[in-house]
Amino acid sequence: MEALDYHAEERRKAEFDVEEMKVVWAGSPHEYEMSDRVARVVASDPVFRKDNRTMLSRKDLFKDTLRKVAHAWKRIIELHLSEEEVNKLWFYVDQPAYADLHFGMFIPAIKGQGTDEQQEKWLPMAYKMQIIGCYAQTELGHGSNVQGLETTATFDPQTDEFVIHSPTLTSSKWWPGGLGKASTHAVVYARLITDGQDLGVHGFIVQLRSLDDHSPLPGITVGDIGMKFGSGAYNSMDNGVLRFDHVRIPRNQMLMSVAQVTREGKYIQSDVPRQLVYGTMVFIRQKIVSDASCALSRAVCIATRYSAVRRQFGSQNSGPETQVINYKTQQSRLFPLLASAYAFRFVGEWLKWLYTDVTQRLQANDFSTLPEVHACTAGLKSITSSATADAIEECRKLCGGHGYLSSSGLPELFAVYVPACTYEGDNFVMLLQVARFLMKTVSQLGSGKKPVGTTAYMGRAEHLMQCCCEVESAEDWLKPSVILEAFEARAAGMSVTCAKNLSKFSNPEEGFAELSADLVEAAVAHCQLIVVSKFIEKLQQDIPGKGVKRQLEILCNVYALYLVHKHLGDFISTGCITPKQGAQANEQLRLLYSQVRPNAIALVDAFNYTDHYLSSILGRYDGNVYQKLYDEAWKDPLNDTDVPDGYHEYIRPILKQHILTARL
């Protein structure tokens, strides 16, 4: 018997080799094979079931997380998984859990900031999960501004200890994942005070709970901060609150690779360059970009598949109605997001390379590229996560009413994704940092210091601001050189204009504050240029597989022209394109949508997501949406009984009342 596949016809329409595209998406044949294998391990394991997650109470959901982590850990050991396989496994388990912070933040913090001795002591225990750790930085009153943290670590030379203390309510640690219930230890960030002197924020390893019975240690108040956005989603995580009442730790639990306190209480900075910490930041932010392409592609996969199943209006001779994916309004909203998923994937891939490159340079004490790399990752973190958050919600709306059901998977995906816009650097704060870097770059243009890497185009700013786009017909917009020049001209123009306006202020800081909304827009223009240019660079590589490169060219053009249309005011204002050329870009965009249409389903199949990972009835591979929606409904606890709990107390008395006095 052949398997049911409502999308079979759509799949036959594809004009390219889907299997080859899967490899392109994964990054390499090895990545593809490994990812595919691990995805199946997770999908086939009943413990990793997640389709009932939004129906669980907070306590049950948290217990489910504990169970999954324990089971994942067991499987990791049994299957002898390698590090990359382990990472993939957590990815496909797809449930925020304390283990993410233990492996993703606690261990890296000790590796990055601990001395060799400290690493030898703590890492083996941590790797084996004989202790569970988290990363306690953010406080109730202090987020982005790390230097504003209030928790204190006061050195007591008499006992050779630090006294960790929460002096105010707002100094309570607040938000750290895994802190609330699971962690036995934390890397705690606190103001180091020795001899009455405040030496700024440093990291300390602090034990929070007994290793015997998990109860909080004396002086420690710890708990969960309560429900967060959505059902399921991040409520599986025990984001925590933590207060210290004069908790003492040995001196050697301060992380001392960058600075240390001696037995006498003397503060000594090591000669390890402080810039090294930026390496970690670059790593985390490039990972966020990569995560963005995953979350976005997941949402797009659901919306695209359901758009091919769903029919509405346009029935001819009482035949079936039209598939909504055939409507131009649907295409004009959906296909740019599909293109964005690929664009973010490739810029993420490039960022991985950039991270490797900067790491090697740092090890060789070459800090020259660091400011540009830092601006670049901060900016890309910001624009990809903002765009992804918006896109998930747009995909939900593109599914009509049914997108609002938890079983569509989209509400939970949105709720679990949106914190990416805030954590690891608020997206607007990030863009202001990019803008600051851009203004510095512009100010140095005359000095002979040549801008490098992603800002190299700034060296041609004067030329770019004069240039007129050569588009004469809509088709001209397909040329990569035309697109690139338009994006460069726009980005350079906006930065230079900001710099000019800044120069009118006598106090530069005041000017920066006053013009910050414009500066943010200039930073966005710069970052979008990076994404577009990396997509174009990708296409200059050899990409095997029938029709694969052609599809990617179409998507690259869709992504770029969609941005031209969306930010048309910028492009026209900086003088590089005329309103007529803008209209031509829009015309070309419409033609491109028709070329995407027959390939849409295959383009989302190429993400190679299992139904387990998607966790969406609307996004099912086989398209059997309505039967499964119907079946799923009956699983809601409200349907346990025909007559609802509360009928006798609250419905029957109303129905049976005899009202004499009501005015209604």
Added chain:
Amino acid sequence: MEALDYHAEERRKAEFDVEEMKVVWAGSPHEYEMSDRVARVVASDPVFRKDNRTMLSRKDLFKDTLRKVAHAWKRIIELHLSEEEVNKLWFYVDQPAYADLHFGMFIPAIKGQGTDEQQEKWLPMAYKMQIIGCYAQTELGHGSNVQGLETTATFDPQTDEFVIHSPTLTSSKWWPGGLGKASTHAVVYARLITDGQDLGVHGFIVQLRSLDDHSPLPGITVGDIGMKFGSGAYNSMDNGVLRFDHVRIPRNQMLMSVAQVTREGKYIQSDVPRQLVYGTMVFIRQKIVSDASCALSRAVCIATRYSAVRRQFGSQNSGPETQVINYKTQQSRLFPLLASAYAFRFVGEWLKWLYTDVTQRLQANDFSTLPEVHACTAGLKSITSSATADAIEECRKLCGGHGYLSSSGLPELFAVYVPACTYEGDNFVMLLQVARFLMKTVSQLGSGKKPVGTTAYMGRAEHLMQCCCEVESAEDWLKPSVILEAFEARAAGMSVTCAKNLSKFSNPEEGFAELSADLVEAAVAHCQLIVVSKFIEKLQQDIPGKGVKRQLEILCNVYALYLVHKHLGDFISTGCITPKQGAQANEQLRLLYSQVRPNAIALVDAFNYTDHYLSSILGRYDGNVYQKLYDEAWKDPLNDTDVPDGYHEYIRPILKQHILTARL
């Protein structure tokens, strides 16, 4: 003892009479007094508590809804509330419940489509809630396209009955609120079939459940469709699924004011004009616009108050950090939303008038304004609900990490609001209807038929498309005439361009489909013009109170110039403004933000929301945010015990393991 008020200083800064602004916001002194009084009744009643809602299981949440409805009903009777007071009460109870559909859809459907006789029979029972009804239109496979519904109502002349049947899975009724568990009756929309002839969709009153024990009647399969977006939110509502297996109802339960079936099975259309049904649609959509201003103002109130409490960076001489509301990036994101809240309020007020006007005309058989009124309400429903959904999420992000906590109130507000973009006409379908109307208007321009009402400016299209905006300095953008002309020129230009492009297609329908994305943008431009022009008209009225009018003028300018900046490409492309003038608009906008700043808190105080209604710790009137966030956290069920449930099964074994074989 004086009450704690962290916002006291902010409130002192206000440059206008807040009490007078409250009256403006409410609509009249009477509205203000009534609304304020009912809000207090609800806020002071412990049964109406809703701060724990996101922590309840589905079953408990639904039971809580039943309890609240029963209690509200009791209070309504005890207090002898008038109809407007009752509406306010439900508004402030602020929990989606079956009663909304009973009073808001079931009763109006019978009133609108039932004969006098039918109304006499059913309405008294419905008003007294001796029956509970819902509105069963949408089906699993059929949303926007009502004509595509599949449920059948076949007349059986032998028994003088209709046989209601669900012939397919996709014909299952799906989504109707109140259907799943509470309703005893429904108005069911089904294809009327008599004598083998399909006569299209009509409404029928069908009893679903026994009035004795609430069990579903024979042939009826009914249940809840399961969890929806978010925790709390719409999960308090029993959106339902319903299938009929040849259910028989008497002939007189077809709603027969517009068409009837005789004893012999003959179908007769009455002379009641079909246009009357549009009156109901206009009513519902104007209500959605009014709801949009409520939801938006609520989110803005929370974000504004918390932006004044929250401090970040910018500490000087280790003084306190800067209030985030002082940052221009914060202002440039927040203040346009504040202005939008007022803009939507006033256009909603105008729509109420429009509804009254069109109702009077319909009663006098004057259908002349109907197409314009219909387009106008459909379009305003669309742009205000889309903008509000986006704005709520933006407000959440403006609150930083804490906005992600359920206790901020914003996640639930978002989750409960977003369906407004889809129900009662999907926002994109609505805009296409507006566009269709606009294209018709343009096509008739030469014919001497003068466009009326909100499209009157189209009569000057030729002039508008030639006109050049007279702005020479940023300040010129403060003139209402300048703003109005720019918005008219943009809207007219976009419609005329679309019409020109359409004329290039030999098949107009094909052209309309192909250009639909552009048409949607033209419709948005038209609708934004309406909002701006109604705000300007409001300001031409006499508005008492010190400084009140001045503040509204500032907000009107913020709203308009924000749109100019956001859609700059449109404005420049249609030739009415130059890039330089666009930059001047942006410059003026920045200056306006400084004028809003000292009044921001007072401007959100003017919404007069109780802390109960806001249901947000971040938005508390007294600004005592951090203490209350901290206190609230401990109420989470996870904090019932220090050591979490699951520790012994899933954490302890990991911590205590002895791994010999792991590769990690």
